[in-house]
Amino acid sequence: xxxxxxxxxxxxxxxxxxxxxxxxxxxxFVYLKEQTKATSGNLSVQIDKLxxxxxxxxxxxxQGKRTRTVCKITPVGVKAFEDYVESLKGYxxx
Amino acid sequence: xxxxxxxxxxxxxxxxxxxxxxxxxxxxFVYLKEQTKATSGNLSVQIDKLxxxxxxxxxxxxQGKRTRTVCKITPVGVKAFEDYVESLKGYxxx
DNA sequence: CAAATATGATTTATAATATAAACTGATTTA
DNA sequence: TAAATCAGTTTATATTATAAATCATATTTG
Numbered sequence: 001x002x003x004x005x006x007x008x009x010x011x012x013x014x015x016x017x018x019x020x021x022x023x024x025x026x027x028x029f030v031y032l033k034e035q036t037k038a039t040s041g042n043l044s045v046q047i048d049k050l051x052x053x054x055x056x057x058x059x060x061x062x063q064g065k066r067t068r069t070v071c072k073i074t075p076v077g078v079k080a081f082e083d084y085v086e087s088l089k090g091y092x093x094x
Numbered sequence: 095x096x097x098x099x100x101x102x103x104x105x106x107x108x109x110x111x112x113x114x115x116x117x118x119x120x121x122x123f124v125y126l127k128e129q130t131k132a133t134s135g136n137l138s139v140q141i142d143k144l145x146x147x148x149x150x151x152x153x154x155x156x157q158g159k160r161t162r163t164v165c166k167i168t169p170v171g172v173k174a175f176e177d178y179v180e181s182l183k184g185y186x187x188x
Numbered sequence: 189c190a191a192a193t194a195t196g197a198t199t200t201a202t203a204a205t206a207t208a209a210a211c212t213g214a215t216t217t218a
Numbered sequence: 219t220a221a222a223t224c225a226g227t228t229t230a231t232a233t234t235a236t237a238a239a240t241c242a243t244a245t246t247t248g
Binding site: 133159160 | 244
């Protein structure tokens with residue numbers, strides 16, 4: 001009846017990050033911060049977790065002289081997101 | 095863009111409890127435990143939180159000689175659930 | 189009938205998670 | 219060159235979830 005909700009995705013901020021990355025091909029730290037209104041610390045930690053899980057790919061590079069962290073969703077991440085949505089539906093009567 | 099997800103509902107077990115109570119008029123502790131596969135302790139705690147928030151109404155009575163805890167969703171709970179689902183949609187592209 | 193087992197929970201201790209605050213190191217800018 | 223800003227990371231703390239232990243009563247079994 002109630003399928004498990006992937007704890008990695010069942011988190012407001014991580015879900016928002018994934019949601020953005022699904023619609024946008026890639027997004028950097030600053031953009032994600034603006035969109036989610038998260039603090040830098042929180043965002044950094046949650047990006048890390050998604051990266052560890054292989055749901056996103058993180059690339060640290062440069063934008064001119066400034067550092068730039070770019071995130072991209074992976075196929076594994078897309079699949080996890082889809083599964084999560086499917087599971088959720090069982091709870092929401094959608 | 096991303097509306098806040100009511101933290102009281104954004105919890106697997108509490109969401110399952112609410113989901114059941116939306117479809118069933120009322121449910122007792124034992125039934126909820128069976129359906130959710132939660133431990134008694136966890137279930138007890140989460141029922142309490144939903145009760146404190148006024149999302150459900152809890153009545154402790156008797157079934158013959160045994161105790162029986164019956165839960166029912168409240169109008170406030172129904173509203174909160176609906177709002178939660180609306181907010182979630184913003185994350186899921188539904 | 190006394191001890192053991194089961195039922196229906198609650199309490200509390202611990203593990204996991206989220207979050208903010210503090211910090212780092214580089215870069216502008218005044 | 220000192221102060222402010224940017225792009226993050228680290229760490230400390232607060233919150234939350236969960237399991238383990240406990241409790242009270244009821245029922246079964248030797």
